[in-house]
Amino acid sequence: MASRRAFTLLEVLISAALLSLVLLGLYRSLQMQQDSNRHLKEYLNRAMEKDKVAMVLYRDLLQSDGNLTLVKGEFDRLCIQRTTHSLYALSAPKVCWLVTKENNTLIRVEGGEFHLPLKMEEHVAIDRLIPQMELFDLYRKKSEILVLFKAVDSDPYSFLLQGIEQPPKPKPKAKKRKPRRGKPGRKRRRPKPGTNPKKPPPPKAET
DSSP: OOOOOSOOHHHHHHHHHHHHHHHHHHHHHHHHHHHHHHHHHHHHHHHHHHHHHHHHHHHHHHTBOSOEEEEOSSSOEEEESOBSOOSSOOSSOEEEEEEOSSTTOEEEEEESSOOSSOOTTOOEEEEEEESSEEEEEEEEETTEEEEEEEETTSOOEEEEEEOOOOOOOOOOOOOOOOOOOOOTTOOOOOOOTTOOSSSOOOOOOOO
């Protein structure tokens, strides 16, 4: 009986089909792993971005003078009148945090003296931080500040700051009293020498 030294055409076709199935399965597994890694990377990037945003807001509040303006609404608006934390090397900038109506984007505004809404002549730096915000709330009670914010398809983020004292209110200046003046056109009579103006003169004796 002669030994077989080669594969038949049918065996080669079957082997090729099995190999293609195995490679297809490996490709799908690799694609699923790549998708999972991409989603994980996007999630980590978003988490890192939120951490960076939270750290910037934390430092803005921590290094502030405590003079804060908080406007409550659907999304809160926070303005820090003076802080030593600056992203643009300003000495004591004013910083405002708010959510825009367009795409609900959380932005940070830094500059000198400016007012909201901004005017054309005001020079400020605007950073667009997190789009599609669902929540941006701040609560202040004496020296404590609680910050809550959340974007779409992400976990909520919060932190609590303590020791942010409000600056003392300036005392109102005392008004200077103006000296009283007599009525115009009326002169005071000077008393005659030797008489007391407070006591009436003695009555005259009858003769």
